[in-house]
Amino acid sequence: xxxxxxxxxxxxxxxxxxxxxxxxxxxxxxxxxxxxxxxxxxxxxxxxxxxxxxxxxxxxxxxxxxxxxxxxxxxxxxxxxxxxxxxxxxxxxxxxxxxxxxxxxxxxxxxxxxxxxxxxxxxxxxxxxxxxxxxxxxxxxxxxxxxxxxxxxxxxxxxxxxxxxxxxxxxxxxxxxxxxxxxxxxxxxxxxxxxxxxxxxxxxxxxxxxxxxxxxxxxxxxxxxxxxxxxxxxxxxxxxxxxxxxxxxxxxxxxxxxxxxxxxxxxxxxxxxxxxxxxxxxxxxxxxxxxxxxxxxxxxxxxxxxxxxxxxxxxxxxxxxxxxxxxxxxxxxxxxxxxxxxxxxxxxxxxxxxxxxxxxxxxxxxxxxxxxxxxxxx
Amino acid sequence: xxxxxxxxxxxxxxxxxxxxxxxxxxxxxxxxxxxxxxxxxxxxxxxxxxxxxxxxxxxxxxxxxxxxxxxxxxxxxxxxxxxxxxxxxxxxxxxxxxxxxxxxxxxxxxxxxxxxxxxxxxxxxxxxxxxxxxxxxxxxxxxxxxxxxxxxxxxxxxxxxxxxxxxxxxxxxxxxxxxxxxxxxxxxxxxxxxxxxxxxxxxxxxxxxxxxxxxxxxxxxxxxxxxxxxxxxxxxxxxxxxxxxxxxxxxxxxxxxxxxxxxxxxxxxxxxxxxxxxxxxxxxxxxxxxxxxxxxxxxxxxxxxxxxxxxxxxxxxxxxxxxxxxxxxxxxxxxxxxxxxxxxxxxxxxxxxxxxxxxxxxxxxxxxxxxxxxxxxx
Numbered sequence: 001x002x003x004x005x006x007x008x009x010x011x012x013x014x015x016x017x018x019x020x021x022x023x024x025x026x027x028x029x030x031x032x033x034x035x036x037x038x039x040x041x042x043x044x045x046x047x048x049x050x051x052x053x054x055x056x057x058x059x060x061x062x063x064x065x066x067x068x069x070x071x072x073x074x075x076x077x078x079x080x081x082x083x084x085x086x087x088x089x090x091x092x093x094x095x096x097x098x099x100x101x102x103x104x105x106x107x108x109x110x111x112x113x114x115x116x117x118x119x120x121x122x123x124x125x126x127x128x129x130x131x132x133x134x135x136x137x138x139x140x141x142x143x144x145x146x147x148x149x150x151x152x153x154x155x156x157x158x159x160x161x162x163x164x165x166x167x168x169x170x171x172x173x174x175x176x177x178x179x180x181x182x183x184x185x186x187x188x189x190x191x192x193x194x195x196x197x198x199x200x201x202x203x204x205x206x207x208x209x210x211x212x213x214x215x216x217x218x219x220x221x222x223x224x225x226x227x228x229x230x231x232x233x234x235x236x237x238x239x240x241x242x243x244x245x246x247x248x249x250x251x252x253x254x255x256x257x258x259x260x261x262x263x264x265x266x267x268x269x270x271x272x273x274x275x276x277x278x279x280x281x282x283x284x285x286x287x288x289x290x291x292x293x294x295x296x297x298x299x300x301x302x303x304x305x306x307x308x309x310x311x312x313x314x315x316x317x318x319x320x321x322x323x324x325x326x327x328x329x330x331x332x333x334x335x336x337x338x339x340x341x342x343x344x345x346x347x348x349x350x351x352x353x354x355x356x357x358x359x360x361x362x363x364x365x366x367x368x369x370x371x372x373x374x375x376x377x378x
Numbered sequence: 379x380x381x382x383x384x385x386x387x388x389x390x391x392x393x394x395x396x397x398x399x400x401x402x403x404x405x406x407x408x409x410x411x412x413x414x415x416x417x418x419x420x421x422x423x424x425x426x427x428x429x430x431x432x433x434x435x436x437x438x439x440x441x442x443x444x445x446x447x448x449x450x451x452x453x454x455x456x457x458x459x460x461x462x463x464x465x466x467x468x469x470x471x472x473x474x475x476x477x478x479x480x481x482x483x484x485x486x487x488x489x490x491x492x493x494x495x496x497x498x499x500x501x502x503x504x505x506x507x508x509x510x511x512x513x514x515x516x517x518x519x520x521x522x523x524x525x526x527x528x529x530x531x532x533x534x535x536x537x538x539x540x541x542x543x544x545x546x547x548x549x550x551x552x553x554x555x556x557x558x559x560x561x562x563x564x565x566x567x568x569x570x571x572x573x574x575x576x577x578x579x580x581x582x583x584x585x586x587x588x589x590x591x592x593x594x595x596x597x598x599x600x601x602x603x604x605x606x607x608x609x610x611x612x613x614x615x616x617x618x619x620x621x622x623x624x625x626x627x628x629x630x631x632x633x634x635x636x637x638x639x640x641x642x643x644x645x646x647x648x649x650x651x652x653x654x655x656x657x658x659x660x661x662x663x664x665x666x667x668x669x670x671x672x673x674x675x676x677x678x679x680x681x682x683x684x685x686x687x688x689x690x691x692x693x694x695x696x697x698x699x700x701x702x703x704x705x706x707x708x709x710x711x712x713x714x715x716x717x718x719x720x721x722x723x724x725x726x727x728x729x730x731x732x733x734x735x736x737x738x739x740x741x742x743x744x745x746x747x748x749x750x751x752x753x754x755x756x
Contacts, residue, residue, distance in 0.1 A: 007431070007472045008431075010426070016422035017469070020422075036728065039729060041400070042400065043393065043394060043399050044398075044402060049387060049388065071388050073493065102733050105396075132733070139733045364417075364478050
């Protein structure tokens with residue numbers, strides 16, 4: 001057999017070795033413990049489901065980039081999950097539809113895509129998240145943003161900034177004060193994404209030009225948006241954003257707030273409110289969330305309101321792994337006192353027992369050695 | 379859309395709801411903490427790999443029951459892992475080939491198969507395991523069995539019994555003192571599996587008849603095997619088993635030992651030693667392990683000796699979930715003192731904050747309510 005074939009991993013997939021895995025385990029526990037402390041109950045959906053089930057729960061989810069295969073039992077298409085949020089939504093509106101609202105659910109698991117995304121070849125990520133189901137107003141959104149920040153800080157993230165967005169703002173403006181034809185709407189959205197002022201005007205979106213400039217530090221961007229005075233569409237959204245920002249700042253911590261009102265990338269199913277969180281030394285967003293609707297059993301209905309977030313901790317883990325403290329480990333020589341070793345483990349020692357006379361405490365990474373009943377430094 | 383299609387899960391796949399997930403989280407942490415305390419470093423291989431890579435690392439692994447698909451990047455076959463042990467073996471002999479031996483690695487993750495197995499439709503399981511790489515002798519095997527038992531006991535398993543087996547015993551006997559033709563060997567193996575004495579004799583395996591009776595309680599079965607006095611094949615294996623049993627019993631705990639020397643089911647790649655662990659109230663084996671060889675970069679070599687085990691905690695989680703203690707939770711009314719709530723979370727309280735005036739502490743499962751700065755029972 002071709003040795004290379006067997007030893008290489010496919011593009012975009014990686015092994016995590018001991019030091020990084022220790023960081024991943026610590027960070028995952030820290031994140032989940034914060035979600036749990038705020039009353040988010042963890043659930044565990046399966047890794048694979050019917051493709052339809054993964055795709056139909058929220059607007060805008062695409063199955064094109066999922067690993068798909070035929071279920072030999074039902075002969076229907078199944079897929080490997082690429083996002084756990086729709087699964088948690090499914091649980092909320094089916095098996096937990098009679099649970100009291102607001103329903104707080106948390107989750108953690110691996111998500112996989114068939115291909116990488118643009119320049120990022122990554123095909124598997126850890127996703128950790130929390131969803132508050134039954135409300136999607138200011139209080140719910142503010143809680144969710146504050147919990148996401150607290151979780152990241154507990155995991156060791158520093159230099160946190162939160163970028164707010166209004167994912168359906170352009171839809172709402174075009175349906176009201178700043179009308180656009182469907183063709184113009186698509187073009188205006190594209191040019192706002194590209195932040196291309198000239199092309200935006202050419203696309204018939206001159207009215208939308210001020211949105212391009214209302215971007216950056218939260219206070220200044222809010223001032224610019226407020227000055228637009230677009231009745232009925234902006235007012236409610238801006239006062240909601242203001243209230244969320246105040247709640248986040250009241251929670252303390254050194255958090256920088258920014259606003260990019262037309263940012264849509266990564267907000268496939270969010271409605272009036274979206275946010276991304278960034279941390280120092282970590283490339284890309286470490287969290288993304290917002291308000292959305294879970295499509296229920298009755299397709300005609302509006303769906304159940306929800307707000308939540310997903311953390312993608314892998315880059316944070318990589319950034320923090322180098323600083324992960326090396327743990328003290330106790331070498332147990334051949335013929336050691338087993339009950340002494342058990343007592344030391346019970347008070348937190350990590351032990352490595354000799355298997356043969358040749359085993360070397362230092363080579364095995366041990367900081368101490370059991371000498372009689374006492375640990376001594378090696 | 380067909381609502382049923384969207385809401386149902388495929389056969390053999392399940393959601394875990396809050397109470398079961400709380401048990402799963404607690405049990406997983408308890409198991410991993412014991413492995414960690416004995417010096418097993420956790421690693422995290424990816425969920426998907428090249429099919430060849432998953433299949434070629436140990437003898438006897440079949441890809442037939444794996445979810446497989448074509449990698450759009452390389453156009454080679456990939457598969458969803460159905461067993462993490464070969465992945466950990468790959469890490470040990472490639473990226474960690476220069477790490478000191480014995481190398482102790484641990485892992486936890488979901489494994490998936492395309493179809494259920496016989497009467498059990500389950501297609502996804504949690505697998506947790508530990509591998510001791512570089513030795514597969516008595517000391518290594520004894521450590522591994524003792525660690526598996528300690529982990530299960532820490533997770534709450536009771537009434538533990540360990541069933542030892544000698545997976546390659548029939549091969550060794552047929553190559554030595556009790557010769558068989560290749561056709562006879564296959565038939566003898568089959569009839570030993572079926573425990574059919576008559577068919578075993580007909581298949582030319584009369585010499586093997588005593589093995590069928592040397593099954594059950596460890597001491598009695600060992601006595602019967604010892605009485606066979608098959609020089610060179612049984613002697614070494616029996617003294618090794620005896621030493622492992624003594625070490626396991628020395629570790630204490632109320633553990634019952636049994637022996638089924640020809641048991642092969644579930645021991646696809648194990649060599650001289652295998653074991654299964656059972657727990658009270660849990661159907662099927664909760665752990666399975668033994669000695670094996672990791673096929674290295676050089677196919678001609680014997681492979682690196684290793685011994686390890688895999689735990690399949692799902693049935694244990696289900697068995698223990700009903701007893702999972704309900705946690706005390708503190709309801710935070712609208713307008714509560716946020717810093718008091720934060721202080722209480724810091725000392726271990728779990729909180730649920732009101733989102734609207736209609737939120738009800740009892741309905742939300744809260745045991746307490748924040749009254750000023752103090753929790754009071756609801």
